[in-house]
Amino acid sequence: MALRKILTYPAPELKGPAHTVHNIDATINQLVTDLVETMYAAPGVGLAATQVGSAERVIVLDVDHENPGKHLVKLINPVIVQAEGSIVWEEGCLSVVDFTAEVTRARQVLVKGWTPEEKEIEIEGTDLFAVALQHEIDHLDGKLFIDRISRLKRDLYRRRVKKWLREGVPLEPKKPAVSI
Numbered sequence: 108m109a110l111r112k113i114l115t116y117p118a119p120e121l122k123g124p125a126h127t128v129h130n131i132d133a134t135i136n137q138l139v140t141d142l143v144e145t146m147y148a149a150p151g152v153g154l155a156a157t158q159v160g161s162a163e164r165v166i167v168l169d170v171d172h173e174n175p176g177k178h179l180v181k182l183i184n185p186v187i188v189q190a191e192g193s194i195v196w197e198e199g200c201l202s203v204v205d206f207t208a209e210v211t212r213a214r215q216v217l218v219k220g221w222t223p224e225e226k227e228i229e230i231e232g233t234d235l236f237a238v239a240l241q242h243e244i245d246h247l248d249g250k251l252f253i254d255r256i257s258r259l260k261r262d263l264y265r266r267r268v269k270k271w272l273r274e275g276v277p278l279e280p281k282k283p284a285v286s287i
C-alpha cells in the first residue's frame with residue numbers, strides 16, 4: 108500500500124496546471140496504483156494526480172462504489188473531445204474540506220486518453236460519471252469546483268477556511284460518501 112497525502116485548499120499545488128505525460132513508465136504506473144489506493148481509502152469516486160502534489164496528467168475514477176474495481180478507470184492525458192447537455196450536481200471534493208455546492212456541467216462527455224497499458228481509449232460518460240470526469244480533468248488544469256460557483260459563495264468558503272487556519276483546525280479530507 109502506498110497511500111499518498113491528499114492536499115487540501117488552499118494548498119498552492121492545487122492551482123498548478125499539470126503537464127502532459129510523454130512516457131508511461133514505471134513512475135507513472137506507480138502513481139496510477141497509488142492514486143487508486145488513495146481514492147478507495149479516502150473514499151472518493153475520483154482522484155487527480157494534482158491532488159497528491161504530482162504535476163502529471165493522470166486521473167482515476169470509480170463512480171460505482173457498490174462494486175469496487177468493476178468500473179475503475181485509469182486515464183493518462185485525458186482530454187474532453189465532446190460535451191453535450193447540461194446537468195446540475197451537488198459536488199464535493201476531497202481537496203475542499205467540509206463544503207459542497209451545486210455546479211453546472213455538461214451532462215454527457217466523450218473523453219480521450221491513454222491507459223497505463225499504453226492503449227489509446229475513448230470513454231463516454233453520463234450523469235455522475237460525466238461530472239466526475241470533468242471535475243478530475245479540471246484538477247489537472249488547476250481548477251477546483253469552487254472556481255465554478257458564484258463569487259459570493261466562494262468568498263464565504265474562503266473566509267471559513269481562513270478562520271479554520273487561524274484556529275488551527277486541521278484541514279484534512281473528511282469521509283464523505285461521494286467526493287471527487
Ligand SMILES: [Zn+2]
Pocket residue numbers: 199200201202242246286287
Ligand atoms: Zn476534487
